[in-house]
Amino acid sequence: MSFRIPPGSSLSTAAHSGYELSAGEEGASLLEVSMGPQHPSTHGVFRMDVVLDGETVVRLKPVFGYLHRNHEKLAESTSYLGSMPYTDRLDYFCSLTNNWAYALAVERLAGLQVPERAEYLRVITAELTRLQNHTCLAGFLMQDMGASGTPLMYGFREREKILDLFEALTGARMMCNYMRFGGCRCDAPPGWLDEVRGVIDRYPRFLDEFEALLSGNEILMARTQGVGVLSRELAINAGITGPMLRASGVDYDIRKVDAYGIYPRFEFRVPLGKHGDTYDRYMMRILEMRESLQVLRQALEQIPEGPIVDPKAKLRGFRPKPGEVYGRIEGPKGELGFYLISDGGSNPYRYRVRPPSLINLTVLEDLCLGHNVADTVTILGSVDIVLGEVDR
Amino acid sequence: MSHCADLDPALLLSRVVAELDVHSGEVAPNHAVPGQSSLRVGREDLVRVAAWLRDDSALRLDFCSNVTGVDWPERTTKVKVRREVEGAIKEVEESRQVPGCLEVVYHLYSMTLKHGPVVLRVRTGNRADDVAVPSLTPVWRSCELQEREVYDLYGVHFQGHPDLRRLLMWDGFRDHPMRKDYLGPDDFEYEPTAHDEVLERAREHGRGAQRTGGAS
Numbered sequence: 280m281s282f283r284i285p286p287g288s289s290l291s292t293a294a295h296s297g298y299e300l301s302a303g304e305e306g307a308s309l310l311e312v313s314m315g316p317q318h319p320s321t322h323g324v325f326r327m328d329v330v331l332d333g334e335t336v337v338r339l340k341p342v343f344g345y346l347h348r349n350h351e352k353l354a355e356s357t358s359y360l361g362s363m364p365y366t367d368r369l370d371y372f373c374s375l376t377n378n379w380a381y382a383l384a385v386e387r388l389a390g391l392q393v394p395e396r397a398e399y400l401r402v403i404t405a406e407l408t409r410l411q412n413h414t415c416l417a418g419f420l421m422q423d424m425g426a427s428g429t430p431l432m433y434g435f436r437e438r439e440k441i442l443d444l445f446e447a448l449t450g451a452r453m454m455c456n457y458m459r460f461g462g463c464r465c466d467a468p469p470g471w472l473d474e475v476r477g478v479i480d481r482y483p484r485f486l487d488e489f490e491a492l493l494s495g496n497e498i499l500m501a502r503t504q505g506v507g508v509l510s511r512e513l514a515i516n517a518g519i520t521g522p523m524l525r526a527s528g529v530d531y532d533i534r535k536v537d538a539y540g541i542y543p544r545f546e547f548r549v550p551l552g553k554h555g556d557t558y559d560r561y562m563m564r565i566l567e568m569r570e571s572l573q574v575l576r577q578a579l580e581q582i583p584e585g586p587i588v589d590p591k592a593k594l595r596g597f598r599p600k601p602g603e604v605y606g607r608i609e610g611p612k613g614e615l616g617f618y619l620i621s622d623g624g625s626n627p628y629r630y631r632v633r634p635p636s637l638i639n640l641t642v643l644e645d646l647c648l649g650h651n652v653a654d655t656v657t658i659l660g661s662v663d664i665v666l667g668e669v670d671r
Numbered sequence: 672m673s674h675c676a677d678l679d680p681a682l683l684l685s686r687v688v689a690e691l692d693v694h695s696g697e698v699a700p701n702h703a704v705p706g707q708s709s710l711r712v713g714r715e716d717l718v719r720v721a722a723w724l725r726d727d728s729a730l731r732l733d734f735c736s737n738v739t740g741v742d743w744p745e746r747t748t749k750v751k752v753r754r755e756v757e758g759a760i761k762e763v764e765e766s767r768q769v770p771g772c773l774e775v776v777y778h779l780y781s782m783t784l785k786h787g788p789v790v791l792r793v794r795t796g797n798r799a800d801d802v803a804v805p806s807l808t809p810v811w812r813s814c815e816l817q818e819r820e821v822y823d824l825y826g827v828h829f830q831g832h833p834d835l836r837r838l839l840m841w842d843g844f845r846d847h848p849m850r851k852d853y854l855g856p857d858d859f860e861y862e863p864t865a866h867d868e869v870l871e872r873a874r875e876h877g878r879g880a881q882r883t884g885g886a887s
Contacts, residue, residue, distance in 0.1 A: 343839055344840060351824075387704055388703050388704065515782050517813050517815075518811065518813025531782045531785070602701050602703020604703060629739075631739040633737040638817065641815050641816050
């Protein structure tokens with residue numbers, strides 16, 4: 280798994296600012312370790328080429344593409360609606376927010392309106408998605424730190440309740456394929472909203488227990504506080520979004536900034552971190568879950584009866600007029616955007632996904648330099664990536 | 672989405688001309704979503720304009736959200752021209768060759784002032800040998816991986832990028848698969864057949880089972 284750097288290997292010649300290894304001594308003191316692609320801590324098929332001085336990371340190069348299937352090319356060779364189920368496979372933890380981002384972009388392009396009830400269903404499903412994503416992320420992070428199994432299983436137990444709700448609504452646990460241009464595919468079955476209410480009423484109890492067990496845990500704090508600090512300036516310049524950005528203290532939540540959908544109707548706060556370290560990134564998720572519960576409660580109170588799809592939206596022969604659009608939402612992992620160019624045909628001329636998981640990895644090396652190799656695992660865990668979206 | 676008047680591409684263009692003395696810019700209208708019309712600038716002025724967009728106190732576009740490529744192959748269009756035909760002036764259709772190019776699109780937002788987007792575009796000279804544009808990674812770090820992706824999938828060379836390598840395809844790969852004229856390989860049997868041996872053994876096994884009349 281590890282070997283000494285031969286002079287002139289791809290890593291030692293890789294031109295990158297700062298970390299030039301001198302040809303004479305590198306073989307003697309530095310070790311190049313290839314972490315991944317099959318490594319339990321990389322959350323999928325992802326590889327980090329790490330150069331270590333003892334246990335300290337002196338260089339880290341992420342290697343991508345193991346799960347690449349050229350999603351964008353496939354989407355350009357099918358109809359607009361045809362790639363809706365395929366967006367599920369981007370970030371396969373959060374298919375409903377992927378659906379929403381894509382539907383939002385196409386709706387802006389084609390000028391479709393979304394009925395009230397569909398907007399509420401979208402908010403409810405998106406916030407449930409955020410809940411289960413953050414729950415699992417917290418569990419995975421503990422797993423990465425050696426809390427083997429239990430916190431993750433607690434998280435998965437709660438996630439399963441939400442996936443049951445998804446299954447009742449859309450017919451699938453993970454690959455939901457729920458949204459349509461101008462609305463949603465189907466209405467909530469009878470009693471579904473009450474079930475959602477039941478799940479979110481019980482959720483704070485789980486969060487309290489999770490926090491009582493973990494947030495003040497000495498090992499967690501020792502492993503995460505002051506580790507992987509991301510400065511506010513770098514976070515903005517490197518295009519970091521989502522909880523990772525807000526952990527560095529930047530008040531930027533697209534639900535508030537763009538006010539897309541019906542988010543202005545809900546009262547919720549945007550949690551912000553102070554230090555930008557791994558612990559703050561963990562806490563952002565916990566705090567955001569509590570705010571998501573707030574949004575869900577309000578949405579369940581307000582949701583009206585009515586149609587769920589714009590009658591003007593055409594399923595067949597859907598051809599938006601020529602033009603282009605960039606639409607984005609606040610996904611659980613950050614800004615999820617879709618950029619579409621229409622040439623008036625039935626397929627998008629250009630279809631581009633702005634993947635938050637990939638762009639949040641821009642600063643992975645900056646976060647890990649100077650830390651122990653074991654900390655790269657927790658730092659990567661706190662970034663929250665899904666390789667289906669990173670590699671597309 | 673907040674559209675403040677400062678971000679109108681026509682206004683930006685006039686400011687770019689007045690303040691930076693940049694004359695290569697033009698507004699590319701967007702008929703579907705007029706609020707997302709874009710500002711196209713020449714390659715030689717791209718870095719200056721980008722740095723100005725980032726630093727100007729009214730704009731402060733400190734967040735480069737999305738970087739992507741678009742392929743525009745050579746195409747022929749029909750245009751109507753008035754020409755003298757057999758002594759009379761008539762309107763006739765003529766086909767014109769439109770040269771192809773690759774285009775890089777940047778979507779800029781401001782986290783400080785919470786506005787956006789400004790769409791910035793730049794084009795290469797052609798699709799074959801004049802495919803270099805300056806890299807904006809020194810201006811926004813968020814371009815680093817995304818420009819590598821555009822390089823990988825479209826073949827745009829970003830001059831000044833600190834680490835321009837393929838991102839998603841493997842290093843030995845030659846083509847740029849997101850281009851419109853890309854053709855996939857026509858034989859999928861290039862794989863070294865490590866499993867041929869296994870198949871052969873399985874066939875042997877089946878033959879053996881038939882001979883002896885045993886259960887297959």
